[in-house]
Amino acid sequence: MKFLYLIWRNLMRKPIRTLLNLLSIFIAFVLFGALFAVKTAFGVGVEIAGLDRLITIHKVSLIQPLPKGYGNKIEAVEGVASVAHATWFGGVYQDPKNFFAQFAVSPESYLALYPEARLPEEQKQAWFENRTGALVGRQTADRFGWQVGDRIPIQGTIWRTPDDSAWEFTIEGIYDADKGFDTTNFFFHFDYLAETTGFDNVVGWYILKIDDPERSAQIAAEIDRLFANSSAETKTSTEKAFAQGFANQIGNIGKIVISILVVVFFTLLLVSGNTMALSVRERINELGVLKTLGFTDSHVLGMVLGESYLVTLLGGGAGLALVTLLTRAFDLGGSILPTLYLPWTGVWVGLALLAAMGFISGAIPALQAQRLTIVDALRRT
Amino acid sequence: MTDSTDKEALVRVEGVHKIYTRGSEKIDVLQNLDLKVPEGDFLALMGPSGSGKTTLLNLIGGLDRPTSGVVAVAGERVDKASGRQLAKWRSRHIGFVFQFYNLLPVLTAERNVELPLLLTTLSRKQRAKHVATALDVVGLANRAKHYPRQLSGGQEQRVGIARAIVSDPTLLLCDEPTGDLDSKSGDEILDLLVALNRDHGKTIIMVTHDPHAAARAQRTVYLNKGMLMSEAEIAEMRAAEAVA
Numbered sequence: 026m027k028f029l030y031l032i033w034r035n036l037m038r039k040p041i042r043t044l045l046n047l048l049s050i051f052i053a054f055v056l057f058g059a060l061f062a063v064k065t066a067f068g069v070g071v072e073i074a075g076l077d078r079l080i081t082i083h084k085v086s087l088i089q090p091l092p093k094g095y096g097n098k099i100e101a102v103e104g105v106a107s108v109a110h111a112t113w114f115g116g117v118y119q120d121p122k123n124f125f126a127q128f129a130v131s132p133e134s135y136l137a138l139y140p141e142a143r144l145p146e147e148q149k150q151a152w153f154e155n156r157t158g159a160l161v162g163r164q165t166a167d168r169f170g171w172q173v174g175d176r177i178p179i180q181g182t183i184w185r186t187p188d189d190s191a192w193e194f195t196i197e198g199i200y201d202a203d204k205g206f207d208t209t210n211f212f213f214h215f216d217y218l219a220e221t222t223g224f225d226n227v228v229g230w231y232i233l234k235i236d237d238p239e240r241s242a243q244i245a246a247e248i249d250r251l252f253a254n255s256s257a258e259t260k261t262s263t264e265k266a267f268a269q270g271f272a273n274q275i276g277n278i279g280k281i282v283i284s285i286l287v288v289v290f291f292t293l294l295l296v297s298g299n300t301m302a303l304s305v306r307e308r309i310n311e312l313g314v315l316k317t318l319g320f321t322d323s324h325v326l327g328m329v330l331g332e333s334y335l336v337t338l339l340g341g342g343a344g345l346a347l348v349t350l351l352t353r354a355f356d357l358g359g360s361i362l363p364t365l366y367l368p369w370t371g372v373w374v375g376l377a378l379l380a381a382m383g384f385i386s387g388a389i390p391a392l393q394a395q396r397l398t399i400v401d402a403l404r405r406t
Numbered sequence: 407m408t409d410s411t412d413k414e415a416l417v418r419v420e421g422v423h424k425i426y427t428r429g430s431e432k433i434d435v436l437q438n439l440d441l442k443v444p445e446g447d448f449l450a451l452m453g454p455s456g457s458g459k460t461t462l463l464n465l466i467g468g469l470d471r472p473t474s475g476v477v478a479v480a481g482e483r484v485d486k487a488s489g490r491q492l493a494k495w496r497s498r499h500i501g502f503v504f505q506f507y508n509l510l511p512v513l514t515a516e517r518n519v520e521l522p523l524l525l526t527t528l529s530r531k532q533r534a535k536h537v538a539t540a541l542d543v544v545g546l547a548n549r550a551k552h553y554p555r556q557l558s559g560g561q562e563q564r565v566g567i568a569r570a571i572v573s574d575p576t577l578l579l580c581d582e583p584t585g586d587l588d589s590k591s592g593d594e595i596l597d598l599l600v601a602l603n604r605d606h607g608k609t610i611i612m613v614t615h616d617p618h619a620a621a622r623a624q625r626t627v628y629l630n631k632g633m634l635m636s637e638a639e640i641a642e643m644r645a646a647e648a649v650a
Binding site: 027028030031034035037038310311314315316317318319320321322323324398399400403 | 464467469470489490493494495496497498502504508510511512513517521522524525530569
């Protein structure tokens with residue numbers, strides 16, 4: 026610790042250069058945090074997906090419906106504990122820009138499958154009992170200022186009412202969840218959809234809970250075999266694989282993010298390493314003086330590495346802290362990326378990157394400083 | 407590192423050769439040099455440029471190693487120690503004073519003086535006390551918070567001397583300590599060195615080009631082409647200087 030002041034004063038030798046270096050590291054880590062948050066937001070369904078939940082969709086595509094009668098057959102498969110179904114609604118509230126996902130579901134069974142969604146029991150019961158009732162996530166409720174009891178008109182785009190008027194829903198419940206679980210969704214009774222449109226024999230997909238997650242592959246195969254060679258063959262996968270496939274429709278976000286970050290950090294390493302090397306070259310004589318006074322090669326190595334670490338930790342740490350605070354305190358993702366936040370995994374990866382960057386950018390100048398002979402160093406003025 | 411054979415001389419240099427290699431060329435900087443410096447001595451080391459004065463000082467201070475021969479200080483074989491041992495040894499036994507002061511510009515006077523003490527186990531309070539004493543000895547207690555750029559050349563050199571004595575070293579090695587100063591400031595620095603030698607018993611070896619500075623030392627040895635000059639050679643040189 027007694028060398029910290031010396032390290033700090035050396036950093037402050039050229040304050041503007043240090044500030045610019047700090048700023049470049051700060052920006053790089055803000056970018057890292059933001060991109061990591063984006064990657065997390067795209068894969069949020071993947072991360073929270075239950076290991077004991079499977080999804081059965083049409084083998085051709087997710088948008089192809091499945092017969093409603095499949096539900097009972099799936100439930101009869103050994104190892105399946107319960108089944109729910111969901112159907113994409115795709116309505117518009119006031120303006121297409123006000124996008125949020127809406128699903129027609131089997132309320133009791135659906136909610137039973139997602140204990141992550143928390144709401145008061147009386148709201149739950151009220152939703153179950155009201156056919157035109159809706160359950161909405163906290164984020165969307167806050168976004169539009171909705172309260173329980175509010176009537177919400179939503180214009181159907183896929184599913185239309187007979188007179189093409191807006192669908193009317195009553196908010197019966199608002200659910201909360203831990204960070205990472207999507208609280209932007211809007212759920213309503215499938216029966217309301219079926220009765221209004223007359224399409225009561227098809228659903229979008231099935232969600233099923235299984236007794237033993239270890240048997241998921243076997244159960245999935247059994248379900249798909251059940252409907253093989255039918256007019257609506259199925260594809261059953263774990264919820265995680267389903268969510269991953271859904272996210273991949275947009276593109277391999279992870280790969281894009283990593284590619285950008287590799288370029289950013291490589292450039293940053295060059296800039297930062299060069300700054301450290303320059304800083305050491307400028308004071309070779311001083312390093313020689315320190316060695317003359319009795320500082321060992323290891324002391325000098327440690328001090329130069331310490332400078333590199335300090336500047337990286339200050340700049341990068343501030344960047345990571347800023348993204349962590351901002352994404353957790355504010356809804357920066359809006360309706361497009363409702364769960365945009367930097368998870369603790371991202372913070373730890375960021376800290377590991379900080380440590381690696383501090384070491385790599387300082388290693389070569391530090392080794393040069395360590396190997397410096399006193400007589401050579403003192404000759405340089 | 408201890409050499410029990412030598413107790414009377416603080417510094418013992420015996421049969422020292424130092425050869426530098428520049429490309430394929432070998433340069434004999436010091437040739438079979440012998441020198442003894444007793445404790446409490448104030449020795450001036452004179453000679454023309456390239457005679458090997460600074461090299462000899464570096465060998466005694468453990469900044470460099472001889473190609474062959476013995477260098478011992480206070481009974482310790484400097485020529486045989488490892489780099490790490492030498493660093494530790496220097497911090498305890500040697501105080502260096504440089505021609506161009508070599509203060510760290512980013513540190514105040516007191517922080518510069520404190521540098522050698524960072525290598526000790528002294529507490530912050532104890533270090534501050536030692537620093538204050540050293541600055542007081544060189545008459546710069548009131549400049550403790552000043553940065554080198556805020557000091558005159560003479561004051562900078564005083565801070566350099568305070569840094570050299572703060573850890574109470576066995577030996578002070580001064581390389582042209584007045585070489586960058588005007589005569590008044592140079593005299594003040596020499597007064598200080600004389601006082602350190604006389605009043606505090608510091609053994610001092612000072613490299614200088616300046617006969618006036620050398621005259622302040624207790625004795626002077628001359629180096630020429632890497633060898634110590636004999637009395638006859640010195641007399642001959644002085645006679646030649648007088649004629650010129």
